[in-house]
Amino acid sequence: MTKRFGRVGQVVAVACDDRGVDIEPFRGELVAYCYRMVGSFHEAEDLVQETMLRAWRARDKYDSTRASVRTWLYRIATNVCLTALEGRPRRPLPSGLGAASTDPGAPLTPALDVPWLQPFPDARSDVGVRADLRLALVAAVQFLPPRQRAVLVLREVLQFSAAEVAVQLDTTVPAVNSALQRARTAFADVGGIDEVTEPDDPEVRAVIERYVRAFEAADVPGLVRLLARDAVLEMPPVPLWYRGTGDYGLFMRRVFDLRGTTWAVRTLTANGQPALAAYAPEPDGGLRLHTLQVFTVTGGQIARNVVFADPVVFETFVLPPKLSLDEFDPER
Structure with missing residues (x-):
């Protein structure tokens, strides 16, 4: 043995x-x-x-x-x-904690006491690209009581029968069906999950490639043109989030004004969604890892960008903390 x-x-x-x-x-x-x-x-x-x-x-x-x-x-x-x-406590995203901010110049103070939802590194698992790992869906699951989470995932995602789930949870089939109904009701307001396209979809790739070019050029109007009208930008562990192209653009202008304009990007995937690792310019001419950004692309536009700045997330994705401009290769 x-x-x-x-x-x-x-x-x-x-x-x-x-x-x-x-x-x-x-x-x-x-x-x-x-x-x-x-x-x-x-x-x-x-x-x-x-x-x-x-x-x-x-x-x-x-x-x-x-x-x-x-x-x-x-x-x-x-x-x-x-x-x-x-x-x-549940693991939220900033958009799950309150209303959108209307001040793109608000202090970027991290809330380190909040156990934030973290992204899933596709490259470190053999589970493959899965729609049921989408960040919005996982974030919504966190609102459910733990046993309802289990019932919903086991029944709706993993396709176990009600009888199998009853055995797994040491309960009855009627109790499983009741918990599933309550979970479905709680999910009634979570829209757009089925509309999210795969990261290797040609249209999605084209959108992300244009976003990367605009980002590396610090081209704020170019970034804004790629956004849906009600695009969401959120930045855990900072508990702020913004909705709409206006505030998104103002915030990005602030970022480039503060950190410089010679950025570099590596593309990857997270939660079965397109993502990028953004490296900010350093005074010594090098590049330091700044954020991991996970995108939701629907209808040929970016509907949401979740920007993670937690070093624990960087470690999860095995991202190098520093790069040289001379050595930078976005395909590595």
């Missing part, structure tokens, strides 16, 4: 009924599931580690005639997540 636990890429095998059952193929989807539940990639990885440890300890109790390995693992992962969420 083999028992090895580690982060992504390491083999984990569990012995059940004297047979080796490899649970490593489920790691990626379990990380994505735990991320939807808790809103943090690092925490999701840790919760999957705990799930695998509990699976190994409970290997003698697994009965393949009652549930598949996948169903069994999700039951364990759900219990791990629910325990982790006990007594914890």
Whole structure:
């Protein structure tokens, strides 16, 4: 029997009924599931580690005639997540905390006491591009009580039956159906999820390429022309957010006035959405990582830009903190 636990890429095998059952193929989807539940990639990885440890300890109790390995693992992962969420505040984005700011010159004071929602690094998971990992959807899930979160994700995203979810949550089918109905009602006001296009869509790529060119040129009018009329700009851990092309443009002018105009950008994806890492000019002529920006593109326009400035997020995406202008290669 083999028992090895580690982060992504390491083999984990569990012995059940004297047979080796490899649970490593489920790691990626379990990380994505735990991320939807808790809103943090690092925490999701840790919760999957705990799930695998509990699976190994409970290997003698697994009965393949009652549930598949996948169903069994999700039951364990759900219990791990629910325990982790006990007594914890939800992870929001700034737009989930109050009204939009009307002052593009407001102080950029971070709220470090808020456990902000974090983005999902597509390149670090084998889960692939998934619409159900969209930031807006994960942010909306955080508003639900933990058990409703679990029911919604298990039923609507992962397509488990009501009977399977009842077993996973140690409850009844009517209770699952009731929780699902309440969760759906809470989601009634979350629109536009199905309208978000994939980052490799030619139209989306063209929009992002034009945005990158305008950003690197500090061309504020060029940026504004790419925005939807009610475009949202938010910047965790700063609790401010703005709505509309006017305030978006004024804020970007402020950024370039404060930080200079010789920026460089690397494109990537996060949460199945187009994203970029923005590097600001330094006095020594180099470039320092400034923000990770995740875009929502609908109808050929940028509808939302979530700008993350938390160093923990940079570490999650394994982004180099500094670059040289001479060495900069946006394809690296």
